[in-house]
Amino acid sequence: MTLSLYSDEQYMQQALKQARYALAEDEIPIGAVVVMDKQIIARAYNQTEKLRDVTAHAEMLALTAAANFVGNKYLADCTLYVTVEPCVMCAGASFWAQVKRVVYGAAEEKRGFRRYGNLLHPRTELATGILAEECAALMQQFFTQKRK
Amino acid sequence: MTLSLYSDEQYMQQALKQARYALAEDEIPIGAVVVMDKQIIARAYNQTEKLRDVTAHAEMLALTAAANFVGNKYLADCTLYVTVEPCVMCAGASFWAQVKRVVYGAAEEKRGFRRYGNLLHPRTELATGILAEECAALMQQFFTQKRK
16 A cells, blocks of 8 residues: 555554554553644653553653644644544543644544543544554554463 | 541642642642552642643642552552542543542532543542632632733
């Protein structure tokens, strides 16, 4: 598959790269990037085990890094790409940051935010299912390994 | 009013002290403490302006500090005291940390988590309305000053 430059798929590939770093460190493999003006301004992967901190989800770390980069806690011109549907905590963080778009790959029916209704900011657009199979496959690989 | 030692009111007074630090720094005045075995193991106040980071809510900072103290991301023996009803993000964080109890002072009907249903962990107990008037008064003081 050829990915066009600046496409959602292209940025999700970068989020997947982050997720693979998480997998390599035995973390639940979720990755995120934040994009502004077509540029990736923050990259992060889940580090809850390494940091022993439940708040260290990929999205949280990426949003904090993006705010540091922009010098503004509001990220109204930014898109958050994340490989898996954000949880309630991360959806809440994106609400406060008023991000322009949230784009995720694989759905997370049990822990994803969507079962609680629309927790995103009214101005935040949502796109879903981008490279969903690759994103979900990483998760399956992790949990299959864990069960062994 | 005399406060008995180890009462919810006593710990909420400490959370209020944190909230006053926030007020002094022109932050939305919300404070939190985390208690384990009757001891306060973490204290924090909202620092979203200072850190330019929407994730720097009092609860988030307190939960992260508590996890660092305990050396465990799970806080199943801990109570989170916070002066104002947590938002969705902070409720989500308390879910992941599996805190034993969440105790808040003033309700927050617009941005509090409760309008979205019970976002807390099934094992988390909830107590509300502790020193609610003092907690709410600090918030009112802040927003009245802002409007001037």
